[in-house]
Amino acid sequence: MADVIADPDSAGAQRVSGGGTLGPGPEPQLGKAVASISPWQEAWRRFKRHRLAYWSLWVLGFMVLAVLLGPLFYKVGINDVDFQSRLAGPSLKHPMGTDDLGRDILARVLYGGRISLAVGLAAMLMAISVGVLIGAVAGMARGWVDAVLMWVTDLFLSLPQLPLLLLLIFLFREPLKQAFGLELGIFILIVAVIGGFRWMPVARLVRAQFFSLREKEFVEAARALGASTPRQVVRHILPNSLGPVIVAATIDVAAAIIAESTLSFLGLGFPPDIPTWGRILYDGRDYMDLAVHWAMFPGLAIFLTVLTINFIGDGLRDALDPRRVL
Amino acid sequence: MLNYIVRRLLIALPSLLGISIVLFTVLALAPGDPFEELATNPNVPAEVRMMLRQQFGLDDPVWQRYVRWLMSMLQGDWGFSFQSRVNVDQLILQRLPTTIVVIGLSQVLAILIALPVGVLAAVKPYSWFDRIASTIAFIGFSLPTFFTGIVFILFFSIYLGWFPFVYRSDISSTGWQFFWDHFKQSIMPITVLALFQAASMMRYVRSAVLDVIRLDYVTTARSKGLTERTVINKHVVRNALIPVVTLVALQMPAVFGGAIVTEQIFRVPGIGSLLIDAILRNDTPVIMAVTFVLSCLVILFNLLADVIYGWLDPRISYG
Numbered sequence: 051m052a053d054v055i056a057d058p059d060s061a062g063a064q065r066v067s068g069g070g071t072l073g074p075g076p077e078p079q080l081g082k083a084v085a086s087i088s089p090w091q092e093a094w095r096r097f098k099r100h101r102l103a104y105w106s107l108w109v110l111g112f113m114v115l116a117v118l119l120g121p122l123f124y125k126v127g128i129n130d131v132d133f134q135s136r137l138a139g140p141s142l143k144h145p146m147g148t149d150d151l152g153r154d155i156l157a158r159v160l161y162g163g164r165i166s167l168a169v170g171l172a173a174m175l176m177a178i179s180v181g182v183l184i185g186a187v188a189g190m191a192r193g194w195v196d197a198v199l200m201w202v203t204d205l206f207l208s209l210p211q212l213p214l215l216l217l218l219i220f221l222f223r224e225p226l227k228q229a230f231g232l233e234l235g236i237f238i239l240i241v242a243v244i245g246g247f248r249w250m251p252v253a254r255l256v257r258a259q260f261f262s263l264r265e266k267e268f269v270e271a272a273r274a275l276g277a278s279t280p281r282q283v284v285r286h287i288l289p290n291s292l293g294p295v296i297v298a299a300t301i302d303v304a305a306a307i308i309a310e311s312t313l314s315f316l317g318l319g320f321p322p323d324i325p326t327w328g329r330i331l332y333d334g335r336d337y338m339d340l341a342v343h344w345a346m347f348p349g350l351a352i353f354l355t356v357l358t359i360n361f362i363g364d365g366l367r368d369a370l371d372p373r374r375v376l
Numbered sequence: 377m378l379n380y381i382v383r384r385l386l387i388a389l390p391s392l393l394g395i396s397i398v399l400f401t402v403l404a405l406a407p408g409d410p411f412e413e414l415a416t417n418p419n420v421p422a423e424v425r426m427m428l429r430q431q432f433g434l435d436d437p438v439w440q441r442y443v444r445w446l447m448s449m450l451q452g453d454w455g456f457s458f459q460s461r462v463n464v465d466q467l468i469l470q471r472l473p474t475t476i477v478v479i480g481l482s483q484v485l486a487i488l489i490a491l492p493v494g495v496l497a498a499v500k501p502y503s504w505f506d507r508i509a510s511t512i513a514f515i516g517f518s519l520p521t522f523f524t525g526i527v528f529i530l531f532f533s534i535y536l537g538w539f540p541f542v543y544r545s546d547i548s549s550t551g552w553q554f555f556w557d558h559f560k561q562s563i564m565p566i567t568v569l570a571l572f573q574a575a576s577m578m579r580y581v582r583s584a585v586l587d588v589i590r591l592d593y594v595t596t597a598r599s600k601g602l603t604e605r606t607v608i609n610k611h612v613v614r615n616a617l618i619p620v621v622t623l624v625a626l627q628m629p630a631v632f633g634g635a636i637v638t639e640q641i642f643r644v645p646g647i648g649s650l651l652i653d654a655i656l657r658n659d660t661p662v663i664m665a666v667t668f669v670l671s672c673l674v675i676l677f678n679l680l681a682d683v684i685y686g687w688l689d690p691r692i693s694y695g
Contacts, residue, residue, distance in 0.1 A: 102511070205394045207626070208678060210670040212633030213651055217663055218402060220655045308520045312637060315522045316652060328522075335526055335641075339534050349523040357518035364514070 096369040103365020106358035113355060117163035128153065128161045128325055149333065149344050158325040159348055165326045166307050166355070169240055173306035176245025178299050181252025186283060188253070189260025200257070203250045211247045215309070218243050219318050236320050244309045252298050259291030293370035300363035304356045311352050327352050384682050388675050395671045396449070400442045403664060449668065455661035464665045468647060472669070475646035479635050482566045483624075486573035493574075494581025495613055501586060509578065516575025521634045525568045525641035532564060539564050565642045569634050573627070580623045584616040618688045625681030628674050 087095075098104050148154055188199040219239060226235035263269060269286050277285070313319035314328030322329065327348040334344030448455070454464040497506040532538050540561050588594065589612050597607045636648030643649065647666055654662035 201390075201394075205391055205398075208391055208629070208671070208674050209395060209398065210629050210632050210667065210674055212629075212636050213667045213670050214399075214402075216636075216651065216655055217667060221402065304518070311520060312522060312633075316637070316640060318655070331523065331526070338526065338530055342530060345526055345530075349526065353519055353523060356520070357515060360514055360518050 093366075093369045097365050100361075100365035100368050102361045103368075106361035106365070109354065110358040110362065113163070113351075113358075114167065117160055117167060120160040121157070124157060124160065128158045149330075149337075149341070155330070155344060155347055158330055159327065159351055162326045162330060162348065163351060163355075165237075165320065165324065166310060166328075166352070169237065169244070169310045170303040170307040172237075172241040173244040173248070173309075174299050174302040176241060177248040177302050177306075178252055178295065179249075180245065181249035181298075182256050182288075182295060184249065185253040185256025186260060186288070189257040189264070190279065190283060196257070199253070203253050206247070207250045209247070212312070215243055215247065215313065216316065216318055219313065232321060233324060236324075240310055240313065240319065244306045248302055248305060252295060252302075255294050255298060256291055259294065260287055263287045263290055296370060297363050297367045300359060300366055304359040304363070307352065307356055307359075380686055381683055384679055388679050391675055392672065395675075396446060396668065397442070399664060399667055399671075400445060403660065404438050404441070454665045460659075464661050467650065467662060468665060468669055471645060471647045471650045474644060475635055475639070475648060478562065478565055478569065478638070478644060478646060479631060481562070482569035482573060483631070485566060485570035486577055487624075489570065489574040490577035490581055491613075494578040495585055495608065495616075497578070498582045498585035498589065498616075499608060506582075510582070513575045513578045516571055516578075519572070521568055521572050521637045522641060524571065525564070525638060528564050528568055529641070561642075565638045565644055568641075569631070569638050572634055573631065576627065577620070577624065580620050581616065584619050585612060587619075588612050588616045614688075618685060621684050621688065622681050625677045628677040632670050632674065 149158075184199055184203065188196040222239055223236065226239050229235060230238060264282075264287060269282055272282055272286050310319060310326065311328030311331070314326045315332045317332065319328060320326050322333075330348040331345050331352075334341065334346075334348070337344055454468070460467065493509050497503075497509045500506060533540065594607060594611055597611045598604075602611075632648075635646065636651065638644065639646045639648035640652055647669065651663065651666040653659075654666065
């Protein structure tokens with residue numbers, strides 16, 4: 051089943067580059083003019099028509115580049131203390147101002163962005179992998195396996211997530227810190243916990259898709275030709291159920307970033323000396339009357355990232371739904 | 377109807393049991409000993425410590441501890457807070473009403489905002505109103521509650537000075553002034569939570585109305601010569617509300633999550649801040665009980681949604 055897990059990610063990477071084919075795609079042969087466009091090119095054409103999503107892609111792309119490459123050009127340390135300019139507002143020297151120890155907030159926001167984005171992507175990959183695996187097994191096996199898996203899914207859906215998240219992080223923080231070191235241990239814990247609580251919608255989605263797709267004629271044809279069950283799944287059913295999964299994956303990145311910031315904001319995320327966006331916001335909130343910029347810039351960074359990701363998800367939903375006329 | 381409710385209750389029981397097992401397993405697997413403090417205290421001899429451990433049954437096998445814990449949970453004996461030296465059920469009963477009031481009022485406010493906006497947006501899809509409302513809704517649920525809360529405090533408490541930004545439970549005034557003060561300090565937490573809810577709710581309402589408005593019976597109602605207002609209010613909205621009810625109930629875990637954050641920002645003395653305090657102080661019985669109470673509330677709301685769903689939708693039979 052390892053192929054099943056790896057598949058959506060590689061296909062997701064393909065769609066960003068606009069190339070690749072979808073196997074026996076959902077698009078019927080409509081004539082020569084249409085047949086020359088691959089499904090991914092068609093999706094990209096439809097995506098561009100959602101103007102907010104298209105512009106969000108540019109804004110998000112710029113932010114990702116800034117976070118990745120910014121520290122190479124903006125050489126101010128995140129822990130450079132400068133008591134001369136404590137709580138200074140935005141200026142040429144410190145574009146986003148400084149905090150109570152005179153540390154540069156732009157440098158800290160850029161550093162925190164890497165962590166937030168990494169947590170978002172890793173948690174999304176985990177949630178999608180678990181969700182696709184459970185959904186696919188339930189959808190193919192049916193019977194009692196399906197019943198048990200769906201019971202577990204429903205159980206997870208009715209768990210109060212944030213309290214359990216807090217509980218798990220509090221309880222398992224120390225052992226993981228000892229096992230993997232401070233930063234990596236907390237990273238693994240947060241990703242596992244966020245990912246472990248977000249797979250349920252994907253599992254239900256994939257299961258429903260499998261239920262309808264496995265009865266379709268092209269899958270029946272493959273079965274009649276003697277394709278094994280794994281081949282039917284990997285080659286025929288899974289690629290055709292990818293659209294909604296990609297949309298869910300996009301939204302999950304945003305949700306994971308919010309979850310990570312919330313944990314940091316409640317003081318249960320990364321340790322205080324690692325400036326994630328939520329943590330900077332949390333530190334800055336006590337100085338709101340003196341230094342508004344301290345809390346505002348990381349807050350705006352979270353907001354912009356989440357907003358653009360949500361818009362992109364909305365655009366993908368329109369672009370990847372073949373029934374929708376655009 | 378009664379039959380249906382009883383059957384739903386019976387389905388809810390295994391989930392409740394499942395949740396209790398999940399909770400207990402997490403706690404049993406985790407390190408951290410409530411008697412750690414006693415162990416490091418040189419004034420407490422080892423024999424006393426062993427006695428205490430035996431008395432509280434900490435050395436028994438896991439399943440025995442689980443059964444004992446579940447039995448006492450069911451009998452309403454939720455243990456004793458290690459930190460505040462009060463019975464856990466009393467502690468929770470003190471805090472729960474505040475949380476319920478805040479969540480309840482914010483849900484009401486969210487519905488009051490989301491319902492008219494969602495219906496208006498769906499009646500004229502892709503109009504200017506729809507575009508603006510949908511964009512604002514997107515912005516609304518992309519704003520995490522902790523950021524909205526901070527912006528609210530900054531604007532309404534610091535710049536305008538309208539509302540206090542810390543919730544106080546020891547208000548000295550009496551009579552109407554007492555209610556007014558409570559109302560004033562509750563406005564911001566309730567609004568922050570309500571806006572977040574209203575944003576996603578508005579999208580649900582919009583898509584539900586869009587699904588219904590294309591159906592044939594709506595055309596029939598129009599061709600009978602009913603006014604547009606009657607068609608929308610009596611025929612469309614009523615049926616569109618059915619899926620919205622379930623979606624709102626499924627949102628409840630997220631609402632409780634949002635309530636924990638808002639309580640923390642505005643320092644509202646509710647069950648959420650109790651949970652955070654208990655976690656920071658390693659107060660196991662309180663953590664356990666609060667999480668359990670929250671789970672029960674979530675399941676209760678799901679049950680309620682099912683019952684309302686059955687009542688609203690005549691296609692569901694209770695047989």
